Amino acid sequence: MRKRRQNGSPKRFCDCFRAWRSREATLCGDCRFGKSHRPQGGGGGRTPAGPGRRGRAPHTPAPHPCTRALAGLVGVLTGELRELRDRVRALDDGGRAPLPTAAGFALADRYALLLAGAAVLGVWHHAGEGGDPFLADAAWAAAALHQVARRLGARVPALPRECEARLRQETRARFGTQHSYDLYNTPLYG
Incomplete structure (x- = not known):
């Protein structure tokens, strides 16, 4: 369920999320899906040069390599979903x-x-609301x-070393500490 703001309207996604969906990947420094925020200085990550030129504003730090990799993979899976939609429509014959x-x-x-990928994004998105810090990290997602x-056959670049290092560390x-390797991170006895 979407969180509501004080005025009762649903919380909106940040401009970075919209950019990922539209394949114009520009990210603010610590963007997370669904986190309602305004990048400092406004503009949703646009440069001061004007609305037609996309890019990171000078004050915005570069996103973490795992976040960039996640953004790229979201774009790949979004393209796969569009392709799948077109193939189903062609097969359906009206x-x-x-x-x-x-x-x-x-x-x-x-x-x-693709539904499994959406589930991954859902878990990662909601992990930012508290709970296990590893699930809030973009590395596992x-x-x-x-x-x-x-598995879908998409050509994707290798994961950044930072993602692999974070997974090894976890x-x-x-x-x-004898904890399970699943999403629940429960203690194992025995």
Whole structure:
């Protein structure tokens, strides 16, 4: 459920989120999906040169490599979803053809992978509201979306070293404290 502001209207996504969805990736320094904020100086990450020129404002620090990787992977999966939509529409033949064909099953499999990617983003988004700091980190979400994109056959660059280092660090910490390797990070006994 969307949080409501004091005036009762739903909380809006920041300009950075809209930019990711429209493939014009510009990020403010510590952007998170759904976090309602105004980048300092206004403009949603635009340069002072004017509204037609996109870029980071001079005061905005560069985003973390894991956040940049996550933004790129969101763009890849968004493109895959658009392609899937077009393929389903072409297969559907105006709503008259049944989808239980070999091609329909393959498209359903692709859709299931895209839903898994959406679930990753949902967990990452809501982890920012408190809870496990690892789940609020973009490193694991970027790694999970990287796997989804590769399963879909998309050509994606390797993950940044910072993402892999953060995953290794968390794995060692959970092994040392005997915690599970799932989203719940529960203690293991025995």
